[in-house]
Amino acid sequence: MKRSGIALVLLLAFCASNGSGCRTDSRAEAPLETRDRIGHVVAAEATTTQDPDRLDGVDPAVKVAGPRIRPGHEYPPTLSDTKWHRDAWSHNDCLRCHETGVGDAPQLEHVGLPSILTEAKCRTCHVFIPGSPKSEREPAPSPFEPWAFPPMIPASSSHVATWQRDDCLMCHESGLRDAPRVVHRNMPRLLLEVKCRTCHVQVRAVEATWRSHRQR
Amino acid sequence: MTNSRREFMKTSAMLSVAAFAEGPRCMSNVLAKSGDDIEWVKSVCRFCGTGCGVILGVRDRRLVALRGDPKHPTTKGLVCAKSLFLPKIVHAEDRLQHPMIRKNGELQRASWEEAMSLVAEKFATAIQKHGKDSVAYYGSGQAMSEESYLANRLFKGGIGTNNVEGNPRLCMASAVGGYVTTFGKDEPMGCYDDIEHAKVFFLVGSNTAECHPTIFDQILSRKQKNHDVLVIVLDPRYQPVGSIADIYMQPKPGMDLAVFHAIAQVIVKEGLCDMEFIDKNVQFKIVENGKPEQVDFATYEKFLGDHFTPEQAELITGVPAQDIREAARLIARGPTMSLWTMGLNQRTRGVWANNLMHNMHLITGQIGKPGATPFSLTGQPNACGGVRDTGSLCHILPYGRSVKKAKHREEMEKLWGSEPGTIPAKPGLHTIEMFRALGRDEIQAMLVLTTNPGHSLPNCGEHRDAMGKPRPNKPFVCVIDAYPTRTTELADVVLPAAMWSEKSGVFGMSERRYQYHPQVCDAPGEARSDFDVLLDFAKRLEDAGVVPKGYVSSKFKTTDDVWDEMREASKNTAYDFYGMTRARLKKERGVRWPAPTTDHPGTARRFVKGDDPCLDAGPYADRSLAEGDVKFYAAPDHRAIVWLRPLEGPAEPADEEYPFSLSTGRVLEHWHTGTMTMRAPELRAAYPEPFVEIHTADARELGIRSGMPVRIQSRRGEAVIKARVVDMPQRGTVFVPFCWEDDAGFINRVTIDAYDPGSKQPEYKICAVQLSLA
Numbered sequence: 001m002k003r004s005g006i007a008l009v010l011l012l013a014f015c016a017s018n019g020s021g022c023r024t025d026s027r028a029e030a031p032l033e034t035r036d037r038i039g040h041v042v043a044a045e046a047t048t049t050q051d052p053d054r055l056d057g058v059d060p061a062v063k064v065a066g067p068r069i070r071p072g073h074e075y076p077p078t079l080s081d082t083k084w085h086r087d088a089w090s091h092n093d094c095l096r097c098h099e100t101g102v103g104d105a106p107q108l109e110h111v112g113l114p115s116i117l118t119e120a121k122c123r124t125c126h127v128f129i130p131g132s133p134k135s136e137r138e139p140a141p142s143p144f145e146p147w148a149f150p151p152m153i154p155a156s157s158s159h160v161a162t163w164q165r166d167d168c169l170m171c172h173e174s175g176l177r178d179a180p181r182v183v184h185r186n187m188p189r190l191l192l193e194v195k196c197r198t199c200h201v202q203v204r205a206v207e208a209t210w211r212s213h214r215q216r
Numbered sequence: 217m218t219n220s221r222r223e224f225m226k227t228s229a230m231l232s233v234a235a236f237a238e239g240p241r242c243m244s245n246v247l248a249k250s251g252d253d254i255e256w257v258k259s260v261c262r263f264c265g266t267g268c269g270v271i272l273g274v275r276d277r278r279l280v281a282l283r284g285d286p287k288h289p290t291t292k293g294l295v296c297a298k299s300l301f302l303p304k305i306v307h308a309e310d311r312l313q314h315p316m317i318r319k320n321g322e323l324q325r326a327s328w329e330e331a332m333s334l335v336a337e338k339f340a341t342a343i344q345k346h347g348k349d350s351v352a353y354y355g356s357g358q359a360m361s362e363e364s365y366l367a368n369r370l371f372k373g374g375i376g377t378n379n380v381e382g383n384p385r386l387c388m389a390s391a392v393g394g395y396v397t398t399f400g401k402d403e404p405m406g407c408y409d410d411i412e413h414a415k416v417f418f419l420v421g422s423n424t425a426e427c428h429p430t431i432f433d434q435i436l437s438r439k440q441k442n443h444d445v446l447v448i449v450l451d452p453r454y455q456p457v458g459s460i461a462d463i464y465m466q467p468k469p470g471m472d473l474a475v476f477h478a479i480a481q482v483i484v485k486e487g488l489c490d491m492e493f494i495d496k497n498v499q500f501k502i503v504e505n506g507k508p509e510q511v512d513f514a515t516y517e518k519f520l521g522d523h524f525t526p527e528q529a530e531l532i533t534g535v536p537a538q539d540i541r542e543a544a545r546l547i548a549r550g551p552t553m554s555l556w557t558m559g560l561n562q563r564t565r566g567v568w569a570n571n572l573m574h575n576m577h578l579i580t581g582q583i584g585k586p587g588a589t590p591f592s593l594t595g596q597p598n599a600c601g602g603v604r605d606t607g608s609l610c611h612i613l614p615y616g617r618s619v620k621k622a623k624h625r626e627e628m629e630k631l632w633g634s635e636p637g638t639i640p641a642k643p644g645l646h647t648i649e650m651f652r653a654l655g656r657d658e659i660q661a662m663l664v665l666t667t668n669p670g671h672s673l674p675n676c677g678e679h680r681d682a683m684g685k686p687r688p689n690k691p692f693v694c695v696i697d698a699y700p701t702r703t704t705e706l707a708d709v710v711l712p713a714a715m716w717s718e719k720s721g722v723f724g725m726s727e728r729r730y731q732y733h734p735q736v737c738d739a740p741g742e743a744r745s746d747f748d749v750l751l752d753f754a755k756r757l758e759d760a761g762v763v764p765k766g767y768v769s770s771k772f773k774t775t776d777d778v779w780d781e782m783r784e785a786s787k788n789t790a791y792d793f794y795g796m797t798r799a800r801l802k803k804e805r806g807v808r809w810p811a812p813t814t815d816h817p818g819t820a821r822r823f824v825k826g827d828d829p830c831l832d833a834g835p836y837a838d839r840s841l842a843e844g845d846v847k848f849y850a851a852p853d854h855r856a857i858v859w860l861r862p863l864e865g866p867a868e869p870a871d872e873e874y875p876f877s878l879s880t881g882r883v884l885e886h887w888h889t890g891t892m893t894m895r896a897p898e899l900r901a902a903y904p905e906p907f908v909e910i911h912t913a914d915a916r917e918l919g920i921r922s923g924m925p926v927r928i929q930s931r932r933g934e935a936v937i938k939a940r941v942v943d944m945p946q947r948g949t950v951f952v953p954f955c956w957e958d959d960a961g962f963i964n965r966v967t968i969d970a971y972d973p974g975s976k977q978p979e980y981k982i983c984a985v986q987l988s989l990a
Contacts, residue, residue: 059720061803062259065256066254074281116293119436120436121436124294132901
């Protein structure tokens with residue numbers, strides 16, 4: 001309270017000393033020499049030109065409801081310099097790991113983002129920084145073993161139309177278009193002959209609230 | 217990391233005590249940490265011409281966060297990394313805060329009064345001693361519309377010179393030339409809604425994935441959800457759009473005109489034309505002995521058949537004939553949306569290339585229907601609304617008017633209150649010739665606003681000398697900018713500018729949408745908006761007697777006043793946006809012109825009855841049309857023109873002495889000369905230094921490996937840049953982004969300033985260079 005009082009006295013003294021008064025309406029008659037908001041001398045003509053909404057704060061007409069941003073989350077995380085990140089360009093390149101958890105990749109958690117953003121290519125928002133080290137993050141606590149569930153199928157265009165086993169093997173057996181090659185060890189033969197979707201669940205869309213199977 | 221309940225209680229208690237002891241200041245810090253006190257304000261991004269709707273997070277008059285605006289009608293929440301880092305860019309530590317005057321070769325701090333007096337005196341003296349055409353204005357597609365309009369008004373209608381130019385000459389002029397020569401008026405007829413309807417995307421000379429990321433994302437999303445959506449790419453360099461391409465055609469640099477003609481030849485030969493549309497809406501022309509002559513469809517068919525079969529085009533361009541055939545069939549099937557940028561525009565035959573792009577849409581009727589449109593993408597946030605539409609180039613006047621037409625000059629003189637005959641009938645100097653005239657000391661005073669020609673001009677060494685080389689009678693150059701740049705270092709006076717979020721005004725983006733951006737924070741130090749500086753400058757020129765008394769000072773106090781005059785100027789033109797009042801723009805998320813009345817919702821597709829209000833009332837009205845009919849009302853005889861253009865290559869093709877062809881461009885994380893994006897640490901770290909892409913086979917022959925410094929030398933200058941050996945450029949070509957400002961990597965010392973004879977746009981995309989290990 002004491003501080004506020006001193007500040008008020010100082011403010012009044014400042015306004016009185018520069019002779020301009022504490023006007024907020026800059027279009028009012030201005031003296032030949034006046035000062036701007038931060039106390040610098042400016043020409044009288046200059047002060048008469050400012051928009052009325054400039055001194056009065058933001059026009060209510062342009063205010064909108066926005067997201068709640070946690071401190072420290074104002075900017076999207078950057079991408080570390082790993083082989084996978086270096087080569088990743090399309091959305092699918094990233095989701096292959098970050099949607100499914102393959103290779104211990106941190107699984108994405110885009111809570112509250114519009115779906116159009118989560119469908120866009122990731123580098124639209126996330127900047128790849130050459131030379132930046134992989135962050136050491138603790139894996140999310142899970143009551144399950146990491147290998148307990150089969151990896152999910154990313155929601156990308158190349159996966160949407162695949163149904164038959166051959167559709168999948170076309171890429172995942174040959175490595176075509178950089179698809180990860182399938183290695184199924186010690187599995188019953190019957191399982192290896194059925195369609196892949198019997199075990200692997202397709203992510204239909206990268207929903208904002210989607211979280212990994214390991215975290216459930 | 218989770219706190220225990222005990223730790224939480226302990227912390228809360230400590231904060232409460234601290235808040236009580238320290239009063240409101242500390243309390244606000246506590247609130248700030250919670251993230252709840254951010255005020256969100258709708259605005260528009262200030263980078264490329266996509267015009268992404270954003271919401272700005274503001275706390276204590278500072279920009280603290282930015283997000284895409286999910287309610288924005290076209291970008292729907294999409295936003296790219298450059299935009300997300302704008303808060304760091306706006307509040308960068310090295311913002312210019314005080315005016316500076318060069319004294320004894322050094323820029324020294326000065327007061328506004330001292331700086332503005334000097335600027336006005338230099339301009340007034342030049343006008344009085346050397347005439348009105350001895351002064352010039354070089355503006356920007358990043359200034360607000362009101363600022364560009366005011367500068368144009370001051371120079372053309374106040375001083376009486378047409379030496380008004382802007383950096384859109386470097387990026388958009390050929391697109392303007394293409395639209396005007398084909399359809400009679402500038403600006404696209406389609407809109408972003410067409411992305412949601414197109415089944416074929418034809419991307420030409422556009423690194424959409426990196427330079428218009430949110431447009432690319434919308435195309436990507438459409439393709440992922442619809443398996444009958446196909447993407448065709450035509451670009452000499454293989455680039456990230458290839459990740460979604462169904463057909464990728466890589467022509468030799470500068471030879472794509474042959475590909476366009478060959479596509480048209482297949483369409484004509486295979487009977488894929490829309491003859492009904494052609495009969496109603498199209499005419500054919502060829503230039504003979506310097507004059508356009510009307511020809512018929514049969515002549516066009518013969519022209520194509522004689523010179524441009526797919527096989528002939530394959531020989532000329534290297535693009536497989538089969539790819540051309542497949543592309544032609546898909547384009548004719550449609551609905552086809554063509555998108556292009558600098559690869560087509562920055563060429564000595566950029567206007568012709570634009571014409572041939574339009575030809576394909578006209579002969580197939582792929583225009584004026586949902587998903588079918590030729591759509592030029594723009595590189596700056598306000599090149600369209602601010603410079604093209606306001607007529608802030610040397611040959612045009614606001615809203616489709618020309619300086620050459622007496623009626624148009626009279627209209628503007630009347631509206632501006634200029635003496636009749638003030639606006640010269642002769643166009644002023646276009647950008648390249650303007651800077652050459654500066655170098656010859658013919659221009660004695662130049663005002664550069666919100667742009668960085670000391671870095672961005674081609675053959676930049678020569679033009680930097682023009683701006684800054686000490687000499688007797690050296691012209692006076694005043695630069696207004698927010699940051700120190702390669703141009704401010706050449707200036708005689710530097711004025712600190714307020715940035716986008718520090719002033720309020722209107723941006724007009726690629727799809728004719730005008731959007732309001734509000735001021736949400738204060739400019740640092742003594743920085744002032746360009747608008748304030750222009751008003752001050754105008755008043756001083758009035759006082760000096762070189763501009764009529766009260767010409768500007770008695771009319772405008774705020775940007776709102778200017779906006780009202782702009783609306784008036786657009787009335788009864790093809791651009792009519794009289795219905796976009798300031799209050800409306802503040803409330804809505806932009807409106808697409810024409811929008812002649814306050815209740816008009818804006819126009820998605822021009823030239824279409826039922827959509828374009830110009831066909832309902834005003835000088836272009838036609839009541840005989842049925843809903844959905846197309847009428848190119850601004851074209852001669854109301855018919856768009858299919859041009860029979862000959863094949864012409866680049867001004868400086870590769871040769872024995874300079875065996876490689878250089879192309880320049882951008883990367884995803886940096887924008888233009890990097891003035892802004894290099895100030896966000898994350899973006900800078902993404903690409904801290906430039907690179908030159910060299911094809912693997914060429915690199916092997918030259919003994920170059922990735923990371924080695926390579927000297928790139930042209931007939932004009934050289935740069936030393938680290939190699940990136942990659943099969944993205946084709947053999948015999950190299951690619952360098954131009955965003956870095958250090959001397960060694962300054963690629964615009966190497967590029968050529970040869971320009972298109974029609975649009976006067978320089979050929980950044982092609983020049984001949986030598987490569988050697990540095």
